[in-house]
Amino acid sequence: MVEFTLLSLLFMVPVVYFIVTVGQIQGGSFAVVGAADQAAKVYVLQKDPSQGRVAAEQAALLTLADYGHAAERATVAVACDRPDCLSAGAAVTVTVRLRVPLPMVPFGETLNMDAANLHASATQIVGRFR
Numbered sequence: 001m002v003e004f005t006l007l008s009l010l011f012m013v014p015v016v017y018f019i020v021t022v023g024q025i026q027g028g029s030f031a032v033v034g035a036a037d038q039a040a041k042v043y044v045l046q047k048d049p050s051q052g053r054v055a056a057e058q059a060a061l062l063t064l065a066d067y068g069h070a071a072e073r074a075t076v077a078v079a080c081d082r083p084d085c086l087s088a089g090a091a092v093t094v095t096v097r098l099r100v101p102l103p104m105v106p107f108g109e110t111l112n113m114d115a116a117n118l119h120a121s122a123t124q125i126v127g128r129f130r
Contacts, residue, residue: 031067
């Protein structure tokens with residue numbers, strides 16, 4: 001009975017930690033996909049590119065916050081296929097990058113211990129009639 005209890009604790013703790021870590025990574029991947037998609041949709045609805053960049057970044061960070069990820073762990077980049085990003089037919093691509101931390105690690109922020117570095121991109125076409 002004692003051996004069973006000790007061995008089950010020895011094996012179950014790493015398995016549970018692995019499951020929690022995979023859950024964090026999966027949640028982060030859902031977050032970056034949603035953030036990139038929402039940011040691209042918001043960008044193409046703005047009047048000028050500077051407003052678009054600000055609105056896209058705010059939309060991405062709000063989406064990441066909805067999934068429980070901090071804004072300082074994410075970056076948002078916007079790229080266009082032509083110089084005038086908001087001209088009719090232009091393709092706007094938003095890329096969101098997120099560093100997912102290891103769960104339940106003390107001093108994980110100071111040691112930069114990340115479980116994964118995730119990124120996702122979404123592309124929207126600027127409509128002809130706005």
